[in-house]
Amino acid sequence: MTATETPAATTVLGSRLLRKEDPALLTGEGRYVDDLVVPGALWLGLVRSTVAHARVSVDVGPALDAPGVVAAFTGDDLLDAWAAPLPCAWPVTEDMKAPEHRPVAAGTACYVGDIVAVVVAESRAAARDAVEAVLVDYDELPAVVDLEEAAEDRVLVHEDLGTNRSYTWELTPDADAVERAFAEAAHTVSERYVQQRLIPAAMEPRGVVVVPAPHGGEYTVYSSTQIPHILKVMLAATTGVPEHKIRVIAPAVGGGFGSKLNVYAEEVLALALARKLGRPVRWTEERSEAAVATIQGRGQIQHIELAADAAGKVTAVRVRLLADLGAYLQLVTPGIPLLGAFLYHGVYDIPAYSFSCTGVFTTKTPTDAYRGAGRPEATYAIERAMDALAVEVGVDPAEIRRRNFIPTDAFPYSSAPGLVFDSGDYEPALARALEMVGYEELRAEQARRRESGSTAHLGVGISFYVEMCGLAPSRVLASLNFGAGGWEAATVRVLPTGMVQVVTGTSPHGQGHETSWSMIVADRLGVDPDHVEVLHSDTDVSPHGLDTYGSRSLAVGGTAVWHACEKVVAKARTIAAHQLEVAEEDLEFSGGQFQVRGSPDRAMPIQAVAFQAFLAHDLPEGMEPGLSAQVVWDPPNFTFPFGAHIAVVEVDEETGRVQLLRYVAVDDCGNQVNPLIVEGQVHGGILQGVAQALWEEAAYDGDGNLRSATLADYLVPSAAEAPSYELDHTVTPSPTNPMGVKGVGEAGTIGAAPAVMNAIVDALSPLGVTDIDMPASPHRVWSAIRAAKEAQQ
Amino acid sequence: MKVAVTVNGTKQEHEVEPRTLLVHYLREVVGLTGTNIGCDTSSCGACTVLLDGQSVKSCTVLAVQADGAEITTIEGLASDGQLHPMQEAFRQHHGLQCGYCTPGMVMAAVSLLDENPAPTEAEVREGLEGNLCRCTGYHNIVKAVLAAAEGAAS
Numbered sequence: 001m002t003a004t005e006t007p008a009a010t011t012v013l014g015s016r017l018l019r020k021e022d023p024a025l026l027t028g029e030g031r032y033v034d035d036l037v038v039p040g041a042l043w044l045g046l047v048r049s050t051v052a053h054a055r056v057s058v059d060v061g062p063a064l065d066a067p068g069v070v071a072a073f074t075g076d077d078l079l080d081a082w083a084a085p086l087p088c089a090w091p092v093t094e095d096m097k098a099p100e101h102r103p104v105a106a107g108t109a110c111y112v113g114d115i116v117a118v119v120v121a122e123s124r125a126a127a128r129d130a131v132e133a134v135l136v137d138y139d140e141l142p143a144v145v146d147l148e149e150a151a152e153d154r155v156l157v158h159e160d161l162g163t164n165r166s167y168t169w170e171l172t173p174d175a176d177a178v179e180r181a182f183a184e185a186a187h188t189v190s191e192r193y194v195q196q197r198l199i200p201a202a203m204e205p206r207g208v209v210v211v212p213a214p215h216g217g218e219y220t221v222y223s224s225t226q227i228p229h230i231l232k233v234m235l236a237a238t239t240g241v242p243e244h245k246i247r248v249i250a251p252a253v254g255g256g257f258g259s260k261l262n263v264y265a266e267e268v269l270a271l272a273l274a275r276k277l278g279r280p281v282r283w284t285e286e287r288s289e290a291a292v293a294t295i296q297g298r299g300q301i302q303h304i305e306l307a308a309d310a311a312g313k314v315t316a317v318r319v320r321l322l323a324d325l326g327a328y329l330q331l332v333t334p335g336i337p338l339l340g341a342f343l344y345h346g347v348y349d350i351p352a353y354s355f356s357c358t359g360v361f362t363t364k365t366p367t368d369a370y371r372g373a374g375r376p377e378a379t380y381a382i383e384r385a386m387d388a389l390a391v392e393v394g395v396d397p398a399e400i401r402r403r404n405f406i407p408t409d410a411f412p413y414s415s416a417p418g419l420v421f422d423s424g425d426y427e428p429a430l431a432r433a434l435e436m437v438g439y440e441e442l443r444a445e446q447a448r449r450r451e452s453g454s455t456a457h458l459g460v461g462i463s464f465y466v467e468m469c470g471l472a473p474s475r476v477l478a479s480l481n482f483g484a485g486g487w488e489a490a491t492v493r494v495l496p497t498g499m500v501q502v503v504t505g506t507s508p509h510g511q512g513h514e515t516s517w518s519m520i521v522a523d524r525l526g527v528d529p530d531h532v533e534v535l536h537s538d539t540d541v542s543p544h545g546l547d548t549y550g551s552r553s554l555a556v557g558g559t560a561v562w563h564a565c566e567k568v569v570a571k572a573r574t575i576a577a578h579q580l581e582v583a584e585e586d587l588e589f590s591g592g593q594f595q596v597r598g599s600p601d602r603a604m605p606i607q608a609v610a611f612q613a614f615l616a617h618d619l620p621e622g623m624e625p626g627l628s629a630q631v632v633w634d635p636p637n638f639t640f641p642f643g644a645h646i647a648v649v650e651v652d653e654e655t656g657r658v659q660l661l662r663y664v665a666v667d668d669c670g671n672q673v674n675p676l677i678v679e680g681q682v683h684g685g686i687l688q689g690v691a692q693a694l695w696e697e698a699a700y701d702g703d704g705n706l707r708s709a710t711l712a713d714y715l716v717p718s719a720a721e722a723p724s725y726e727l728d729h730t731v732t733p734s735p736t737n738p739m740g741v742k743g744v745g746e747a748g749t750i751g752a753a754p755a756v757m758n759a760i761v762d763a764l765s766p767l768g769v770t771d772i773d774m775p776a777s778p779h780r781v782w783s784a785i786r787a788a789k790e791a792q793q
Numbered sequence: 794m795k796v797a798v799t800v801n802g803t804k805q806e807h808e809v810e811p812r813t814l815l816v817h818y819l820r821e822v823v824g825l826t827g828t829n830i831g832c833d834t835s836s837c838g839a840c841t842v843l844l845d846g847q848s849v850k851s852c853t854v855l856a857v858q859a860d861g862a863e864i865t866t867i868e869g870l871a872s873d874g875q876l877h878p879m880q881e882a883f884r885q886h887h888g889l890q891c892g893y894c895t896p897g898m899v900m901a902a903v904s905l906l907d908e909n910p911a912p913t914e915a916e917v918r919e920g921l922e923g924n925l926c927r928c929t930g931y932h933n934i935v936k937a938v939l940a941a942a943e944g945a946a947s
C-alpha cells in the first residue's frame with residue numbers, strides 16, 4: 001500500500017461483505033422487464049430497414065389484416081405524436097450539425113435497423129408475424145460505410161445537412177508550443193490506430209413496458225435502462241406527456257455497459273402508443289435485433305504523434321481523430337470522443353498538447369457510450385504510441401514509461417489540456433505489476449526463444465492507464481456544453497424502529513450499490529448493514545438522481561450517502577445532547593452510540609434517538625420531528641483512478657493464433673469500500689477489453705449490412721477463452737471526496753486492449769511487425785506476419 | 794397439443810401450441826420467470842434448465858418434446874429456504890453481478906458437477922463454454938464451481 005488510508009469508523013468499510021443483491025438473483029426472484037406480468041398489454045413489433053440507405057415507402061395495410069393486430073403506423077402517421085425528436089443532450093460545438101431523429105423514420109432510412117414502421121398486436125407472436133406482413137419498398141441510395149470516405153463527403157448520409165461532418169472539436173492550448181516541440185524533437189513517432197466498432201451485448205436485451213392510467217393521465221414506464229431519471233425528463237420532452245405524470249422504474253437490469261445509457265425510439269414509442277391506444281404497451285428486444293437497434297461503441301480512426309527528446313522524454317502529443325457517429329446522434333453520441341480528449345497524454349507529464357476530433361455520419365447504427373467511453377480509445381492510442389517510442393528510442397517499454405510518469409510530488413497535477421489530476425502515485429503500481437508478472441524472467445525467456453528460432457513467439461505488453469471518473473462537476477459539464485449537471489442525491493432516514501432507509505439517485509444494474517451503500521451507512525451510523533435498505537431506480541421513490549454511468553456512482557452517489565449520514569448524525573447529536581442534558585461537544589459518537597465523555601453509563605444509541613425524533617415529545621425548541629436528511633452532492637472535481645496492466649501472450653507464427661497466457665493488473669481506485677465488488681468489476685472489465693483486442697468486431701460489408709448480428713457471429717468470449725486474472729492494488733485516496741474513493745467500473749476495459757495488443761506486437765517485433773488492427777484474429781495476425789516478412793525481403 | 798411435465802416437483806398439464814419453446818412454456822405458461830432468454834441463436838445459455846437431470850438450453854427444445862419429463866429450473870434448486878450449495882458458492886465467491894446469466898450458469902454448473910464431480914479448472918471452463926456472462930469475466934464463476942466441487946467432496 002502506497003499511501004495512508006482514510007481510517008474507517010468501523011471495520012465494515014473495506015471488508016469483503018457478501019452482496020445483498022445475490023439471494024434474489026440466485027434463486028430466480030430477480031424481476032427483469034420481460035418477467036413482468038401485465039394483463040392486457042399490447043406488444044410492439046418494429047419494422048426495421050433491411051437496407052442501409054434508401055427512400056422508403058411503407059404500406060402497413062396487410063399487417064392490419066393479420067390476426068391479433070390492433071394498429072400499425074408509418075413514420076408519417078406518427079408525426080403528431082412527437083413534441084420533439086429523439087434527444088441528443090450533448091451539442092459539443094455551437095455549429096454541430098444534427099439530423100432530425102424521429103422514432104420512426106419518415107421518407108428515408110439511414111441504416112440497417114432504422115425503424116420504418118411499427119405494429120401493435122395482442123401478443124408477442126402476433127406482433128412478430130405482423131412485422132413480416134408490412135410492405136416496404138426500398139429505393140436504394142448509396143451506403144456510406146467507410147469512415148475516412150464518409151469524411152470526404154462524396155456521398156451524403158443526410159442530404160439536407162450538406163456534409164457528413166457533424167462537428168470538429170479542438171483542444172490546443174498552445175499551438176506554438178506544439179510546433180516547437182516537434183521541430184526540436186530528437187525522436188518522433190506517428191501512428192494510426194483503428195478502434196473497431198463494438199456491440200455492448202449486455203446479456204439482458206432491452207425491454208420496455210408502459211402502463212397507462214387513462215383517467216388520471218399517468219404513465220408508469222418500466223424500462224431496462226441505466227438512467228430512469230434522465231429517461232423521465234426526456235420522455236416528457238419527446239412525447240409532451242407532462243413530466244409529473246410519468247413514473248419510470250428500472251427493475252432488475254441485466255447489465256448495461258453504457259448501452260442502456262440512452263433514450264431509445266422503442267421507449268418513446270411505447271409511451272406514445274400507450275397514450276394513443278389507452279392500453280399497456282410492451283416490447284422486448286431480440287438479440288439479433290439488438291445488434292442493430294442498440295447503440296454500438298468505439299468506431300474511431302486515430303492519428304497520434306509524439307515528439308520526444310534524445311532520452312525519450314515526451315515533449316508534445318498531437319492527436320487527430322475521426323469518430324464514426326453512425327446515422328444519427330443518440331443521447332451523448334457526439335461527446336463520447338471528448339471524454340477521452342483530455343487524456344491522450346496518459347499518465348505522462350507532457351507539456352504541449354493538441355487534440356482535434358471530427359465526428360462523421362455514416363449509414364450505420366449510431367454509436368454512443370460503451371464501457372470506458374472515449375477513455376479506452378485515448379489509453380489505447382497513447383499506450384501503443386509509447387511502445388512505438390520505446391522501440392524508436394531503444395529502451396525497454398517499462399523504462400520509457402518511468403521516464404515520463406507525472407512525478408508523485410506533482411499532484412494535484414495541472415495537465416496541459418486543462419484538468420487537475422486529484423492524486424496519483426504511478427511508480428509503485430508499475431513496479432508491483434512487473435514484480436507479479438516476473439518481468440525480468442519473461443524477457444530472458446523471450447530472448448531464449450528468439451535465439452532458438454522458436455515459432456511460438458512470447459510477447460509481454462504493458463499498459464498504464466489513467467481515467468477520469470466521478471462524472472462530474474456540473475460547472476465543468478457546462479463548459480463542455482453537456483445538457484445536464486453531474487450531481488447526485490441521497491436521502492438517509494432512520495425509521496422509528498431504528499432501521500434505516502437510503503434513497504439514492506444512482507441506478508445499479510450489477511454494481512452492487514445496495515451492498516456498498518449499506519456499508520457506507522453502517523460505517524457512518526454504526527448500524528448493522530442488514531438493517532439498511534437501499535431504494536433506487538424508481539422516480540417516484542427516488543425523485544432526484546442522475547443515474548449510473550461513467551464510474552460515477554460511488555464517487556458521487558456514495559459520497560452523497562456519506563454526507564446525508566453526517567447530517568443525520570449531526571441532528572441526532574443535538575437530540576441526544578438535549579435528552580441527556582449535556583452539551584453537544586460532550587458527546588462522542590461511535591459504534592452507533594452517543595456517549596457522554598467520562599460517564600460510561602450515560603449513552604443513547606442512535607436507534608433510541610430516532611424513536612425520540614419520531615415521538616417528538618421532547619425535542620429541542622424549534623426542531624422538526626423525524627431523523628432523516630437529504631443531500632445533493634456536486635463534486636468539486638473528477639477523480640483519476642489509474643493502474644498498470646500487463647499481458648503475456650504466445651503467438652504462433654505458423655497460424656497467427658494468439659494465446660493469452662497471463663494477465664496481471666494492479667489498479668488504484670483509491671480507498672475500496674468492498675474489495676470483493678472492486679475485483680469483480682476489474683475482472684469483467686478486463687475481459688471486455690481483451691475481447692476488443694482479440695475477438696469482437698461489429699463488422700459491416702460495403703453495403704452497410706452488419707455481418708456479425710447474432711451471438712453466433714459476434715464473438716463474446718466464454719469461460720473457455722477467458723484468462724484467469726492476477727490482481728493486486730495500490731491505494732492513493734482521492735482528496736475530492738471524504739471517503740477517498742475514485743471509481744472502478746471501467747478500469748479493466750480501459751487498461752486491457754492496449755496491454756494485449758502491445759504484447760502481440762512485442763512478440764512479433766523480431767519479424768518486423770509494428771501494428772495489427774483489432775481484433776487480432778489468427779487471419780489478421782498471420783497476414784501481418786506475412787506482410788512484414790515480404791517487406792523485409 | 795397437450796404437455797404434461799413435472800416442474801420442480803410439481804405436476805403441470807397444459808394445452809400449448811406445437812411451436813411453443815420450452816423456455817416460453819416455463820416463463821409464460823408455468824409462470825417461472827427465473828429462466829432467462831439472452832439470444833435467438835442458442836448461443837448464450839441464459840435459458841439452461843435440467844431436463845431429466847441433464848442440462849439443456851430450453852430455447853432449443855419444444856415444450857411438447859419435454860412431455861413426461863422432470864424439469865428443474867433455478868426456482869427449484871433451493872430447498873427449505875436454504876440455497877443449493879452451487880448457489881451458495883456463487884454467492885460466497887461473487888460469481889454474479891447483474892444476475893441475468895446466473896440462473897442458466899448455475900444450472901449448467903450443477904449439471905457439470907453431476908457429470909464430473911472433481912473437475913480441473915480447465916474442465917470447468919470447457920464445461921461452461923455454452924453459457925455467456927458479460928459481467929464477471931468468469932473468474933469468480935470458475936472459482937465458485939471449483940469450490941462447490943470441493944465442498945461436495947469434503
Ligand code: FES
Pocket residue numbers: 829830831832833834835836837838839840841850851852853
Ligand atoms: S436463450 Fe440463448 S441459448 Fe437459449
Ligand code: FES
Pocket residue numbers: 203254255510888889890891892893894895925926927928929
Ligand atoms: S452476471 Fe451479468 S451477465 Fe453474468
